[in-house]
Amino acid sequence: MVKFKGQEGKRDAMIKKGFIAGIVTVGIVLALAAFTEKWSYLYFVSGTMGAVSLVLALAYLIDSIVLGSTGTFFSAKKTRKVSRVEDAKRFGAIAVPNILAALIYVAAG
Numbered sequence: 001m002v003k004f005k006g007q008e009g010k011r012d013a014m015i016k017k018g019f020i021a022g023i024v025t026v027g028i029v030l031a032l033a034a035f036t037e038k039w040s041y042l043y044f045v046s047g048t049m050g051a052v053s054l055v056l057a058l059a060y061l062i063d064s065i066v067l068g069s070t071g072t073f074f075s076a077k078k079t080r081k082v083s084r085v086e087d088a089k090r091f092g093a094i095a096v097p098n099i100l101a102a103l104i105y106v107a108a109g
Helices: 007-036 040-067 084-108
Strands: none
Touching (some): 007 040
């Protein structure tokens, strides 16, 4: 695999954006749970968000194996700017804080 200068920083930034998005969603769910005093929202909402993100990450990973990292079926473009593996990493990064919040709720409950 050929690596170009400057690409690693962009890839790391995308994963960080995904992780930050996951933390923000957990923060919103925490605020909602604290406001309504229904802490089960942590399990249901964060757990669902984490599960959906993991499914999307696995789907992108399988898609990258089947179609290749940057090819497309329907697009006129022959390449994609963001590889499917990077998309899978970003969805995995979104899933981590949500799944952790749901697991902490289950462990504490």
